[in-house]
Amino acid sequence: MVRQGQSKKVDLSLEIAGVKFENPVMVASGTFGYGKEYADVVDLNKIGAVISKTLTIVPRDGHPPLRTFETPSGMLNAIGLHNIGVDNFINDKMKFLRSKKTKVIANIAGSTIEEYVQVAEKLNSAEGLHMLEINISSPNVKRGCMEFGSRADLTYECVKAVKNVSKYPVMPKLSPNVTDIVEIALACQEAGADCISLINTLVGMAIDWKKKKPVLSNITGGLSGPAIKPVALAMVWKVYQKIKVPLIGVGGIMNTQDAVEFFLAGASAIQVGTVNYVDPQASVKIVEGLKKYCQENKISSIKELIGMAQPSPI
């Protein structure tokens, strides 16, 4: 018998390729730094996973200003992979991250497939790491990333190469800026991806009508935030129907309701991104919100929600 005031326990945990996440809420790459930046205001122990800013083989300086611009219910960014490099991440950032209960995922990128492989190899020595997310989807660099992620053959080659050298499960992150995202997801699955995250930002731009020039120094940027949520949701829905590996839904999730919609569409876990800028505590609030939603809907495990809105197989 459940005593009054004591709520029934909800199982929010999930396991992907042997990695057990306490809950299915992750903070998306590029929106949470290397974790420590938010430690004053967010209890990292309560987040399923922290995904690092994209790491490259050497530190990168990124694009000149202006790099970001707010748009209706969204924002554009063209950072250009400004990051501290994989060595500094291992030496300076991992100690703090491994002291927390959260799982740690390193997001990696390169200009060539060899660079992806080099970063992955280096991370094999990072104690306390749990998974790699492969950035084949940033729209803001001339070489690498979306260049690979927009072609199924190059996606396969890149994911396979990383998978071959990494001791961790791998999660390619897909771009929405493709003709058929299912084709790219299938290439990832075939190459041995353990799970797939989708979506990265949508290519967009803004023009300053007074200066009569593009706002961003890179001209185009990636659109994120609640404006892109319906696009992300539709892509998770579509990919879920053809793919066996777990999907991690990301794109414009602001609150529990948005998160639940992604589970119903077929996501096994979710990432929150832009909302971290608005409310750093959003991820923790969503974890609590998911518990409450499951209790209210008499759901004992979050796994029951995955794909629940999808048509039942005949």
Add this chain to the structure above:
Amino acid sequence: MVYQKDSRVLENIRLGKDCFKLIFSAPEIVKQSQAGNFVHIQVNPFTFPLLRRAFSIHEVNRQKGSLEVVFKVIGTGTEHLSHKKKGDTVNLLGPLGKIFSYPDREDISIMIAGGLGIVPVYFLTRDLLRKKHRGKIYFLYGAKEKDQLYCLSDTRKLPRGKVETLYSTDDGSYGFTGYLDALLKQVLKKEDKNKVKIYACGPEGLLAKLSHLAKDENLFCQLSLEVGMPCGMGTCMGCVVKYKPDCNSPVTFKRVCCEGPVFKAQEVILD
């Protein structure tokens, strides 16, 4: 320590046509705040405008635990903020950013307040007075015209014996006629440049001139920069400024939110 707190509006004071002063109750943030710090304010709980807005702290009352921000309505975010009423709750994140390096007692401090750039240097001045700072302080406050010297009621209260307050307007409607950098040059003629510490905030054009002046004359000068900041916490890498600490270094990028907003004038490149 950074805090994220729902903070009550204690007062919303109209300072001019489109200019407002909001006073918040935020004891934890106030306790940690020093001149140069800013707060990142969520203007409403909806998705538009989506991002927080960054405001330097204008003044604190450490006994009451209150802090003041001053802003002009320039877009949707500030428009929303201008409608806040006493008792409303607004989410604040702060204190954020690097502070000014406070002057020593033998230094001659020159505050350069261009328009609403008065905010962080006013806080610095008030904080120095509270700390019973003995050094000489100049406070140079300028705007396009008298009506845009929005914080005149604050600067008039600066004690005359301790702070020499000088005004400039582009149109000559109040104080010296001309730009602040010209007024600064007049003050510099009177003082020993080796003892001078300049603290400035204002329009980019003014700061660019000060940056050049500081380089040419080898002056101690700190600038507080203003740019749009999505996160305010150093994670989005979106608010960078071009940075070149000396002539032998390559140009790199520094985040204004956490590696600034206060920078040495010689080290940043302002276009």
